[in-house]
Amino acid sequence: MFRSDDLPPVNFHWALVWENRWALVRGLEVSIQVSIVALVTSVAIGLFLAISRMSSFKPASMFAASYVNIFRGIPALVSVIWVYFGWSLLFGYNFTVFQAGVIALTLLYSAFFSEIFRAALQAIPKGQREAGLALGMSRARVFTSLILPQATKIAIPNIGSMYIGMVKDTSTFAIIGLVEVVRVTQNLNATNFQPFVLYSAAAVLYVCIAFAVDLIFRGIEKNFQYPPTGRISRFLTKGKNQKVAVLIAKFS
Amino acid sequence: MSAKSSSVGSEVLVELRGIHKTFGTVEVLHGIDLQVHKGNHVVIFGPSGSGKSTVLRSMNLLEEPDSGSVKVLGVEYGPGVKGEKQVPRGKAIELRRNVGMVFQQFNLFPHLSALDNIAVSLRKIKGTSVKDSQERAAIELKKVGLLKWAANFPGQLSGGQQQRVAIARALSMDPKVMLFDEPTSALDPELVGEVLAVMRDLAETGMTMVVVTHEMNFAREVGDLNVFMEAGNIVATGGRDFYDNVTNARAQQFIGSVL
Ligand SMILES: Nc1ncnc2c1ncn2[C@@H]1O[C@H](COP(=O)(O)OP(=O)(O)OP(=O)(O)O)[C@@H](O)[C@H]1O
Ligand SMILES: [Mg+2]
Numbered sequence: 145m146f147r148s149d150d151l152p153p154v155n156f157h158w159a160l161v162w163e164n165r166w167a168l169v170r171g172l173e174v175s176i177q178v179s180i181v182a183l184v185t186s187v188a189i190g191l192f193l194a195i196s197r198m199s200s201f202k203p204a205s206m207f208a209a210s211y212v213n214i215f216r217g218i219p220a221l222v223s224v225i226w227v228y229f230g231w232s233l234l235f236g237y238n239f240t241v242f243q244a245g246v247i248a249l250t251l252l253y254s255a256f257f258s259e260i261f262r263a264a265l266q267a268i269p270k271g272q273r274e275a276g277l278a279l280g281m282s283r284a285r286v287f288t289s290l291i292l293p294q295a296t297k298i299a300i301p302n303i304g305s306m307y308i309g310m311v312k313d314t315s316t317f318a319i320i321g322l323v324e325v326v327r328v329t330q331n332l333n334a335t336n337f338q339p340f341v342l343y344s345a346a347a348v349l350y351v352c353i354a355f356a357v358d359l360i361f362r363g364i365e366k367n368f369q370y371p372p373t374g375r376i377s378r379f380l381t382k383g384k385n386q387k388v389a390v391l392i393a394k395f396s
Numbered sequence: 397m398s399a400k401s402s403s404v405g406s407e408v409l410v411e412l413r414g415i416h417k418t419f420g421t422v423e424v425l426h427g428i429d430l431q432v433h434k435g436n437h438v439v440i441f442g443p444s445g446s447g448k449s450t451v452l453r454s455m456n457l458l459e460e461p462d463s464g465s466v467k468v469l470g471v472e473y474g475p476g477v478k479g480e481k482q483v484p485r486g487k488a489i490e491l492r493r494n495v496g497m498v499f500q501q502f503n504l505f506p507h508l509s510a511l512d513n514i515a516v517s518l519r520k521i522k523g524t525s526v527k528d529s530q531e532r533a534a535i536e537l538k539k540v541g542l543l544k545w546a547a548n549f550p551g552q553l554s555g556g557q558q559q560r561v562a563i564a565r566a567l568s569m570d571p572k573v574m575l576f577d578e579p580t581s582a583l584d585p586e587l588v589g590e591v592l593a594v595m596r597d598l599a600e601t602g603m604t605m606v607v608v609t610h611e612m613n614f615a616r617e618v619g620d621l622n623v624f625m626e627a628g629n630i631v632a633t634g635g636r637d638f639y640d641n642v643t644n645a646r647a648q649q650f651i652g653s654v655l
Binding site: 269271272274275277278279280281282285289290293294297370371385387388389391392394395396 | 456458488489492493495496497499501503504505506507509511516517520521530531534535538543544546547549550551552562565566569
């Protein structure tokens with residue numbers, strides 16, 4: 145029979161969190177730094193993969209399709225061990241833990257972003273391309289001036305949710321010794337043995353980040369509305385609208 | 397059957413000869429011959445699926461014919477008529493800079509204001525300066541009665557207004573020929589008039605126009621050359637008096653059905 149008085153006295157030492165707040169915040173900073181650098185590289189490579197996958201050049205589209213299907217399926221933990229230890233064993237080159245984290249995330253998330261961009265690019269009505277071509281735009285111009293801006297708008301909310309996943313995946317990089325939130329928590333736990341308290345604090349930090357990212361991406365989204373409703377673009381279009389008003393007055 | 401505009405002798409701006417086009421395994425154009433003379437207004441009509449859009453889209457190579465000659469402003473663009481000697485071909489992008497097109501679905505750029513739909517296009521295509529492109533855009537919007545709406549985005553304009561902006565955008569490129577593919581078919585009935593009015597004004601300025609439309613009254617007013625298509629062929633053509641004594645039974649029946 146299991147009786148509750150068999151358990152050691154429960155003693156939640158919540159003050160620990162406050163006492164070690166700066167170590168935790170520092171860990172959070174590292175998580176954010178790694179994931180932001182990886183966000184930039186993943187978006188760039190993801191876009192490139194999406195374009196390759198949609199191209200009529202078979203080797204390019206086949207490469208992109210295989211890449212996406214392989215790397216979507218690899219867990220972050222495996223990816224980072226592979227990059228950090230595997231690369232060093234195979235080629236004798238040692239990445240820093242930060243670099244290894246960025247590369248590991250980029251390998252995985254460029255596959256996800258590729259799919260996000262492909263869906264977004266395909267969602268643009270073909271009439272847009274035809275209108276651009278009919279006006280006399282080059283195909284490259286149609287892509288950069290018409291298709292990409294409209295596809296970005298569609299992709300932004302999905303990029304936001306992916307980014308939350310990226311931040312969470314940085315937690316697995318504790319294994320290579322990246323001093324992010326989970327590694328900080330592990331270290332504190334080793335000396336204090338307060339797993340419930342410390343990991344709850346870690347969870348709260350991740351949730352806070354998720355909320356913040358959501359808020360930020362909502363803001364970005366607003367600046368991509370037609371017409372833009374976000375603060376930044378409203379500020380930018382204010383001057384523009386005044387110019388248009390002048391123009392209207394001039395030609396009326 | 398071949399179709400020539402009434403004013404024989406004037407310059408031919410667009411000439412299609414022996415245009416064949418296949419989608420998949422189905423040939424949808426069976427050898428189209430059509431001449432568009434400078435200043436003429438060509439009306440193309442006929443049942444759905446007869447190939448009207450495909451003919452129009454061959455003229456600016458949005459559809460590349462399988463064979464046949466597309467000659468615009470004296471330059472050869474198409475793949476060429478089978479058996480004929482190949483002549484040097486121009487680039488599609490150069491053709492399109494001389495030929496404007498207006499679509500059934502307007503196809504305005506939703507992320508740009510009415511003004512920028514025109515101004516940005518001018519900048520990116522012709523390299524016009526910011527100031528000049530905006531002024532030209534304002535002038536073109538004024539011509540279609542939409543200067544006041546310059547700052548509005550397409551989503552904030554009615555269908556009729558969007559189509560007028562689309563016409564203004566095409567005209568800002570100084571085309572020599574304007575193509576219209578059922579420009580009023582997607583509009584609520586009460587908005588058709590404003591678009592036709594703009595097109596009528598344009599026709600009066602002497603712009604060379606090719607219009608696919610089922611607006612038979614408009615066709616009657618402006619059609620210098622009227623072309624009836626059926627199942628991938630031009631089956632009847634006629635000049636200004638075409639609608640008063642339609643001799644082709646199928647054309648007659650069709651006109652009766654759309655009136
Ligand atoms: N991209 C395409 N792929 C396959 N088939 C096509 C394509 N475009 C047109 N077709 C087919 O070619 C034929 C001619 O089409 P087209 O659009 O030129 O007809 P239309 O006379 O303009 O008809 P509508 O009045 O409906 O616009 C139709 O049978 C159509 O289904
Ligand atoms: Mg059509």
